[in-house]
Amino acid sequence: SIQRGFETMVEKKTWDDIGGLEPVKQKLKQATEWPMLYGETFKRLGLKPPRGVLLFGPPGCSKTTLVKVIASVSGATFLSINGAQIYSPFVGDSEKIIRTTFQKARSAAPSIIFLDEIEAIVGKRNLGGGGSGSDSVQERVLSTLLNEMDGVEAAASVLIIGATNRPDMLDAALMRPGRFDKIIYVPPPDFVSRQQIMKVHTKNIPLAEDVDLEEIADQTNLYTGADLQNLCREAAIIALRQDKSATNVSQANFEAALKVAKPSLTFKTLK
Ligand code: ATP
Numbered sequence: 001s002i003q004r005g006f007e008t009m010v011e012k013k014t015w016d017d018i019g020g021l022e023p024v025k026q027k028l029k030q031a032t033e034w035p036m037l038y039g040e041t042f043k044r045l046g047l048k049p050p051r052g053v054l055l056f057g058p059p060g061c062s063k064t065t066l067v068k069v070i071a072s073v074s075g076a077t078f079l080s081i082n083g084a085q086i087y088s089p090f091v092g093d094s095e096k097i098i099r100t101t102f103q104k105a106r107s108a109a110p111s112i113i114f115l116d117e118i119e120a121i122v123g124k125r126n127l128g129g130g131g132s133g134s135d136s137v138q139e140r141v142l143s144t145l146l147n148e149m150d151g152v153e154a155a156a157s158v159l160i161i162g163a164t165n166r167p168d169m170l171d172a173a174l175m176r177p178g179r180f181d182k183i184i185y186v187p188p189p190d191f192v193s194r195q196q197i198m199k200v201h202t203k204n205i206p207l208a209e210d211v212d213l214e215e216i217a218d219q220t221n222l223y224t225g226a227d228l229q230n231l232c233r234e235a236a237i238i239a240l241r242q243d244k245s246a247t248n249v250s251q252a253n254f255e256a257a258l259k260v261a262k263p264s265l266t267f268k269t270l271k
Pocket of ligand 1: 017018019020021058059060061062063064065066163164165189197200224225226227229
């Protein structure tokens, strides 16, 4: 993606770029697409669209990709903020970034404000900055964010989406009604999702007839979507290494890849 100021041009993505995770996709469509596409019906039925949606779950399981899909599919203006931007030593006024982003979002509505790794923006402990006084900067950033979220009119069509691996680090004030009022867990992929994720990432890889994605899915407990993407790439590299004129990737290549491309989840991360 190309950064233009705080506005991000999102590469075009569709729901089909995300393998599996059907229940998550369904919940997200309902919370984000429906209010944008069927705003009048929402109003007629007395339904309030969520102000903020918080996605949480282990790293590498498609939170960021889901948000890119929503932005592409909805055609909404997409603005993103991250901790590194806000706490950059080159930025004098951290709160101003938040205010300016919300202003832009209101004037270019319908729009989506994406707060990636939100714990690094408004976490309990300070992750950026450092040195004395940085905690109070974080507090000011938090109160600016809460203020802006509260100030968005229900009719304004500004949706705030946050993503985090560490929901435990977030200030509880963010979760009050009218703020992040829709919280969605994005789980590590199950057996069926793992097959579908590998289908997505082998779309452009010719597979030998003996490749059995079901079998590989069975051996990839604790692999995230990112791990599976990596596994597919590794299998193709092994095929190339073995035969410089290889025309496809075999089951044996995948079996060899499994020995080097390891899962990043542990039972502990799954608690
Ligand atoms: P992080 O918390 O580390 O930012 P994340 O949950 O936001 O992780 P993404 O950045 O969306 O995860 O995913 C990382 C990579 O893994 C992406 O390149 C994406 O293509 C791939 N990936 C993850 N989950 C899936 C999935 N369900 N289907 C297809 N690709 C996936």
